Structures are given as structure tokens and as C-alpha cells.
């Protein structure tokens with residue numbers, strides 16, 4: 001591998017730079033607050049699991065397991081996989097830590113996922129999700145609450161170009177009967193199947209419905225639909241969910257082709273899509289997985305979850321230009337002279353003790369007076385604290401407002417904390433009435 005190849009990021013894996021991080025943090029903060037308000041607790045699980053876990057949970061005949069997993073053998077000879085999705089690991093943790101025992105859990109987590117897909121707009125090899133799981137809830141009231149939570153999240157983020165698609169996959173039994181009908185249909189059209197679909201016809205014909213191959217779409221569109229083969233209980237569950245969403249005013253479209261890419265789903269599945277994202281249009285997707293916990297060796301427990309794609313949601317926020325303010329320092333500390341250079345760090349550290357609510361930026365590395373003032377202006381700081389040898393000789397420093405035309409005033413070192421607060425308050429008052437930007441952060445500095 002050449003040196004330049006070594007210093008490039010891995011294809012499909014992105015850096016999130018400081019200029020972009022604001023939207024990520026905003027999304028995380030809004031989601032965290034909302035999830036807590038609905039009673040969800042954060043859980044953190046490893047990024048690496050035994051390969052077998054994903055094979056058993058996700059299903060052998062899925063795109064993810066067949067061709068997208070980052071699987072490797074570790075030094076001890078074990079086959080491990082970078083998680084391609086979060087549900088399997090969370091369920092493994094809940095079972096393994098003895099958390100089931102008839103108890104109910106509302107859990108969420110966030111972090112990176114890994115899939116060896118073809119990188120393109122909105123599709124990466126390392127991507128991030130906010131993953132939400134409700135374990136131990138059988139009734140459609142949970143389905144409705146979970147979907148209402150996602151609808152509220154879009155409202156809080158002020159994103160309107162999203163719409164909800166809904167379907168029911170029925171129970172495993174109902175799906176088995178449907179599978180036979182579907183296999184008959186695709187067998188009758190076998191010459192038109194692509195290689196993937198032929199393999200799936202043997203393994204799991206349902207997966208053919210999830211094909212992304214444009215040449216397959218017509219065949220898929222004419223296939224029999226599952227919704228007509230629902231068992232009575234799944235039908236009642238789905239009807240109750242639809243009625244609840246109607247009563248909440250959450251709009252949806254029933255899409256009988258929505259089968260989702262992972263095998264573990266049963267009954268309700270849903271997907272939020274956006275017309276603002278191009279072909280990678282799903283921002284948030286999930287469903288019920290009543291059989292998964294039993295299948296992985298836990299006591300049979302109904303559950304439902306969803307995952308929100310962070311990159312795609314951030315892209316929607318970016319388009320809506322909901323760029324939060326980059327936090328600027330409140331006080332920029334300018335250092336002039338040798339004695340000042342020697343003392344400034346200590347003075348600023350004690351100011352950080354006294355005023356923990358404020359952001360200080362110390363002009364590290366010094367430089368001439370003029371260039372330091374330029375840096376102070378560029379930093380967006382509201383106030384400069386000038387520490388010069390001359391003032392220090394008198395046990396003082398100088399304060400200068402940066403956003404209005406005011407001179408600097410000298411202040412004894414011992415009075416700096418109060419004087420800084422007063423100067424910031426005065427400057428905010430002045431810029432506020434003169435229509436400046438001083439109030440942009442809207443934060444309180446009173447302490």
C-alpha cells in the first residue's frame with residue numbers, strides 16, 4: 001500500500017469535522033431529551049460481537065449477512081463481526097445480563113455501525129444510528145407510542161419533509177403460509193429472477209421483495225401481498241395501531257411492499273422516508289420483533305424497536321439550515337510581555353475556577369499585540385482581557401469590550417471575576433439595544 005493510500009480514510013468511512021459537529025450534537029441532544037421524557041434509558045454495548053449472533057438474529061439470506069458484514073478472525077481464532085445493526089447486541093446484553101425475568105425495558109443507544117455496502121450519497125460503510133428498543137410490551141399501544149415518539153422528534157427538529165410508511169408482516173406462522181404462495185409466484189417467473197433472487201428463492205423468498213435491483217421491480221410489484229394473508233390477531237393488532245395513529249393525528253401510508261431488510265421482524269414494520277434525500281430516502285425504520293428474543297435463547301418476550309440514520313437526519317437538518325451557533329469564547333485573553341506570559345496561565349486557570357460557566361480562550365504562543373487582537377476579533381469573543389507587564393506591575397489587567405466601540409478599563413486582578421460578569425452584561429445590553437449579535441447565544445452568564 002502506498003503512503004498516500006495509507007493516510008486516506010477508508011472508503012465509505014467519514015470524518016465529522018468541527019464545522020459539521022453542531023448538527024450532530026443538536027440531533028443527539030434533542031433525541032436524548034425526548035427519549036428520557038418517554039422513559040428510555042441509555043445502554044452502551046460493544047461494537048464487536050460474535051459473528052454467530054448476527055447470523056442468527058438478522059437471518060442468513062439477508063443482504064447484510066450475505067455480503068455486508070465486516071467479519072474477521074481475532075488472535076484467539078474467534079470469528080467476530082463489527083456490528084452491522086444494534087438490536088442484536090442489545091438483545092444479547094439484555095438476555096446475558098439476566099434482565100428479562102418478566103421485566104420490561106425501554107432502552108436506547110447510539111454509535112457507529114458497519115456495512116460493506118456500495119458507498120454513495122446517504123450510504124456509507126461506517127454510519128451512525130440512534131437505536132431505540134422497547135422490550136416486554138405486547139400490545140399495539142407500544143407500537144403507537146413508539147411511532148408517536150418519532151413523529152415528535154421530527155417536530156422538535158422542525159423537519160417537515162418526512163412521511164411515514166406502515167405495514168404488518170403478521171406472525172411467523174402467517175408468514176410461512178405466505179412464503180409458500182410467494183415462492184410459487186416467483187418460481188413461475190424464474191427466468192426473470194437475478195442471481196441473488198434465485199438463491200433467495202431457495203433460502204427465503206420474502207427477501208426477494210427487498211431487492212434493490214431496478215430490473216426486478218416490476219416482478220416484485222406484481223407479487224401477491226402479505227397484508228391479505230394476515231392472521232386474525234395480527235390484523236387486530238394492526239387495526240388498533242392504525243386507529244391509535246389516526247386519533248393522534250399521525251399520518252401514514254400503508255405500504256404492503258414494506259418488508260424491511262432484516263429477518264427478525266414480525267407484525268408492525270414502519271419506515272420514515274424523505275423526498276429530500278434522493279434515492280437513499282429512509283431516515284428512520286423499525287418494527288416489532290416478537291420472536292427474536294426467544295430465537296436467541298431468552299425467554300419468549302415481545303419487543304419492538306427502530307433505528308434512526310444519523311447521517312441522513314443530519315443532512316435534512318443541514319438542508320433546513322438549522323445550523324446551531326458554534327460556541328464562541330466569552331473572553332479572549334491577550335498576553336503582552338514576559339511577566340504576563342509567565343503569569344497568564346495561572347490567572348486564567350483561577351478565573352476558570354471562579355467562573356465555570358464562561359468560556360475563556362488564552363492566546364497561547366503569544367505573538368505581537370496587533371495580531372493577538374485580530375485573533376481575538378476572529379474568535380467571536382465578547383470581551384478581551386489584556387494582561388500586559390505594565391498593568392501586572394500594578395496588580396491589574398485591562399478589560400476591553402470587542403463588539404462595541406468602547407475603550408479599555410483597568411481592573412485589579414482580585415476583582416476580575418465580578419468585573420468580567422459586569423462587562424459582559426453591559427456589552428450584551430448595549431449590543432442588544434443597538435441590534436447587534438451579542439444576544440445570539442441567548443445564554444445566561446450570571447452564574
Ligand code: ATP
Pocket residue numbers: 085115117122123124125126127128129260261280281282283284285286307308309310311312
Ligand atoms: P436502506 O433501505 O437505506 O438500506 P436499511 O433498511 O438497510 O436501509 P436499517 O438497517 O433499518 O436500514 O437501518 C435504519 C436506518 O439506518 C436507515 O433507515 C438509514 O437511515 C440508516 N442506514 C442504514 N444503512 C445505512 C448506510 N449504509 N449508510 C447510512 N445510513 C444507513
Ligand code: MG
Pocket residue numbers: 261
Ligand atoms: Mg440496507
